[in-house]
Amino acid sequence: xHPTAASTVRVVLPFHLRTLARVEGDVALAVQTPxxxxxxLDALESSYPMLRGTIREYETGARRAFLRFFACEQDWSNExxxxxxxxxxxxxxxxxxxxxxxxxx
Amino acid sequence: xxxVRVLVGxxxxxxxxxxxxxxxxxxxxxxxxxxxxxxxxxxSPVDPNRIYxxxxxGWFGQLIQRxxxxxxxxNPVDNKFAYNGTPGTHQWYDGTAHPWEFKRVWxxxxxxxxxxxxxxxxxxxxxxxxTDGGGxxxxxxxxxGEGSSANTHAQxxxxxxxxxGLHTIILDxxxxxxxxxxxxxxxxxxxxxxxxxxxxxxxxxxxxxxxxPKAEVGHCVHHVAMHRTRxxxxxxxxxxxxxxxxxxxxxxREVSGNLPTDFGFAIDVHAxxxxxxxxxxxxxxxxxxxxxxxxxxxxxRTGGNEWQELGKGLPDKDCYVNVLRDAxxxxxxxxxxVYFGTTGGQVYVSPDxxxxxMAITRDLPAVLSVEVQTLAS
Numbered sequence: 001x002h003p004t005a006a007s008t009v010r011v012v013l014p015f016h017l018r019t020l021a022r023v024e025g026d027v028a029l030a031v032q033t034p035x036x037x038x039x040x041l042d043a044l045e046s047s048y049p050m051l052r053g054t055i056r057e058y059e060t061g062a063r064r065a066f067l068r069f070f071a072c073e074q075d076w077s078n079e080x081x082x083x084x085x086x087x088x089x090x091x092x093x094x095x096x097x098x099x100x101x102x103x104x105x
Numbered sequence: 106x107x108x109v110r111v112l113v114g115x116x117x118x119x120x121x122x123x124x125x126x127x128x129x130x131x132x133x134x135x136x137x138x139x140x141x142x143x144x145x146x147x148x149s150p151v152d153p154n155r156i157y158x159x160x161x162x163g164w165f166g167q168l169i170q171r172x173x174x175x176x177x178x179x180n181p182v183d184n185k186f187a188y189n190g191t192p193g194t195h196q197w198y199d200g201t202a203h204p205w206e207f208k209r210v211w212x213x214x215x216x217x218x219x220x221x222x223x224x225x226x227x228x229x230x231x232x233x234x235x236t237d238g239g240g241x242x243x244x245x246x247x248x249x250g251e252g253s254s255a256n257t258h259a260q261x262x263x264x265x266x267x268x269x270g271l272h273t274i275i276l277d278x279x280x281x282x283x284x285x286x287x288x289x290x291x292x293x294x295x296x297x298x299x300x301x302x303x304x305x306x307x308x309x310x311x312x313x314x315x316x317x318p319k320a321e322v323g324h325c326v327h328h329v330a331m332h333r334t335r336x337x338x339x340x341x342x343x344x345x346x347x348x349x350x351x352x353x354x355x356x357x358r359e360v361s362g363n364l365p366t367d368f369g370f371a372i373d374v375h376a377x378x379x380x381x382x383x384x385x386x387x388x389x390x391x392x393x394x395x396x397x398x399x400x401x402x403x404x405x406r407t408g409g410n411e412w413q414e415l416g417k418g419l420p421d422k423d424c425y426v427n428v429l430r431d432a433x434x435x436x437x438x439x440x441x442x443v444y445f446g447t448t449g450g451q452v453y454v455s456p457d458x459x460x461x462x463m464a465i466t467r468d469l470p471a472v473l474s475v476e477v478q479t480l481a482s
Contacts, residue, residue, distance in 0.1 A: 016140060016165060020181065050181040054165040058185050059207075066164040100164045 006030035009040055009085075010095035014067075017055070017098070021048040026095055035090040037069060038081040055098060070097040109436050110175065110478040111454075112156065113446055114143035117470035119158060121176045124465075128442055128456040131465045137179065138170065145212050145431055145474040148175075152220040153478050157239060159210040159225070167209050169225075171239050182239030186210070186227055189246035195229065196263040205229045205249070212431060214274035218281070226271030230262060230288040232300060245300035248286070257294055257303050258322045265290035265325050265344075272430055273329050277336040285339065285354060290325040293341070295354050309350075309357030310343060327370045328430040332379035340382050340409070342372040342430070347384055349409050360409020365396055371433035375458060376441040380408040383435075383443055383459065385428040394425040402443070404459045418462035419453065426451070431474035438479055446472025 010026045018024065029043040038061075045052045052058070055067055061081070063069065069076040072086045072094050088094040111122040118136030137143075141160045149155040158170040158179070167186065170179040186207045197203035208228040216222035221238040231249055233242040249259040262269060273287035284300065287293045292307040310324045317323075325344035332338065341348040341357065345368050348357045361367035366386045375381035382405045388396050395401060400419045403412040426449035436442040443455045450469035455462045 014164075016162065020165075020168070050168075053167065053184050057166075058187065064164065064166060 006032055007035050007090050008092045009035055009043075009089060010092050011040060011044055012095045012097040012099075014098060014100040016100070017051060020050055020054065023048075028092070033090070034084045036082050036084055037076060037079070037096070040085070040096055041081075066101040068099045068101055070099060071095075106482050107438055108480045108482065109438070109442065110148075110153075110480060111434075111444055111452065111465070112146040112148065112158075112176070112474075112476045112478065113452055113469065113472055114146050114158070114431075114474035115446075115450070115470040115472050116142055119143040119146055119160075120466075120469055122452060122465050126438055128436075128438075128454055129463075131454075133466050134176075137176070141168075142209075143473065144210060145476075147213050147215055147476045148478045149215040149220040149223075150217050153480055155215070155220040155238075157213045157215060157223050159213055161209045167207075169210065169213075169239050183235070183241050186225070186231075186233055186242050187244070188231060188249075189244045193249065193260070195259060195269065196261060198264065200263075202260070205231070207231075208268065209270075211270040211272045212274055214276060217276050217278055224274050224276075224284075226274050226286060228268045228270035229264075230259075230269045230271040230291060232271055232274070232286055234300065245296075247296070247300060247302045248294060257305055259291075261322055262288065262291040263323065273326070275329060275331050275339075277331075278333045279336050283336070283353075285329060285331070287326045287329050287341075289327070290344075291322050292324040292326050293329060293339075293354055306350075306354030307357070308355065309359075310348065311346070311359075312344065314344075328372050330373045330382070332374045335379040338379065338408075340372055340374060342369050342384055344368065344390060347372070347382075347409060360405070362405070362410030362412055364403055364412050369428075370430040371428045371445060373433045373435050373443070375443075376435045376437040377439075378406065378441075381406050381458070382409060383433065384412075385433065385445060387427060393427040398423050398425055400424040400426065400447075402445070402455075402459055402462075415455070415459040415462070417460065418455075418464075424449075429473055431476075432472050434475050434477040436477045436479045442477070444475050444477055446475045448472065 009031045031043045107126045113120040118139040120135035123132045144159045146158040154175045156172040160168040192205035194202035212226040214224040225233040232245045275285040277283040294303045327342045337353045339350045347361045349360045369387045402415040426447035433445040446452045448471040452465045
């Protein structure tokens with residue numbers, strides 16, 4: 001499928017990445033359809049280049065191990081990055097949540 | 106009047122400690138990058154307002170921050186550290202081949218002549234350089250064996266307990282083509298052509314814990330220091346043993362002398378006395394704290410072998426902190442100041458070359474690195 005017109009997607013960033021990107025609250029992004037995790041992250045990194053490498057590994061593009069993706073109360077962390085996100089995320093009614101895993105000990 | 110600015114990297118952020126030349130009354134600012142690990146911060150010798158910082162996190166990876174106003178404000182610069190070509194393998198803890206993987210930047214060394222040029226020592230061990238103020242990073246891959254002159258045996262390198270980090274970068278102020286680097290647990294290496302080719306310089310090091318105690322590579326070098334007027338003279342704190350070279354690292358000899366223990370991490374040289382050296386003896390490789398719970402700096406004014414205990418103002422008992430390899434520094438004021446930070450969060454200063462000490466601050470997160478900028482008024 002070829003990318004077409006943009007949707008406005010909301011993204012919730014973890015605290016440290018909000019600080020790094022110097023944003024407060026949700027981030028609203030114009031994302032090319034089809035709206036997938038990859039498209040959202042591409043748009044996010046395009047608008048906030050300081051986030052490059054902090055969510056996805058540079059070498060592989062894979063999600064960093066201690067971050068998780070959630071959409072509409074579903075864990076999208078291990079879904080293919082090209083899978084189309086729920087309509088509620090595409091329309092901006094629900095955010096894509098990027099969450100730091102509870103990885104302490 | 107001159108002043109000093111102490112750049113402190115900790116497990117949970119960076120701090121800047123400032124004082125006038127008396128070094129008695131201090132201002133503490135920070136935390137900068139609160140919650141992140143700051144392995145190292147260092148300022149440009151030619152533009153003290155230019156400071157580079159290595160910021161990292163197990164969640165979010167590596168960032169490099171740059172300040173152009175002495176640490177008041179910061180901006181992230183490029184954080185992509187890509188090994189040249191196919192990264193290849195080094196030895197893993199079990200002796201098997203393990204692919205090179207970037208983990209973090211341990212040390213940033215700004216150029217002695219150009220504020221936009223800075224070197225980065227990283228884990229897994231490699232050396233990167235930026236010539237555009239951190240805008241992009243490029244590996245000097247001759248160190249790891251890229252190119253025809255490779256003789257550094259990088260495939261034999263193996264991580265120490267703390268990882269396989271390139272932790273020491275020393276630029277020769279008299280020869281722009283020469284620099285030294287050190288890696289845990291590979292050893293020391295020297296280039297004479299600005300990083301294109303390298304040779305191991307570990308002759309004389311003896312490490313009883315490796316299969317060949319006199320191997321060309323594989324020594325756990327903790328830190329190396331040089332006086333700027335004597336670039337052929339190097340001092341080393343090895344895992345065990347304090348060592349000295351008088352021929353740019355070609356040969357090393359032990360100068361532990363009367364130290365109560367010659368295990369440790371930090372070592373530095375007085376700013377004006379090339380034969381005055383400081384170490385912080387640590388009990389052992391199994392017990393990373395001072396002997397008998399008594400924090401002491403040892404100073405040699407004879408280039409090693411004869412060491413004097415310095416403890417005025419330091420804890421005499423119940424002190425079980427460590428002083429990490431990059432956590433000691435000296436200023437260049439007439440009366441040389443000596444600084445070190447501990448894993449207990451204290452930063453100590455001696456404004457009188459080690460005769461007496463005071464804590465600038467006592468309750469920071471664990472200190473990873475200390476650097477000092479001596480500023481003209």
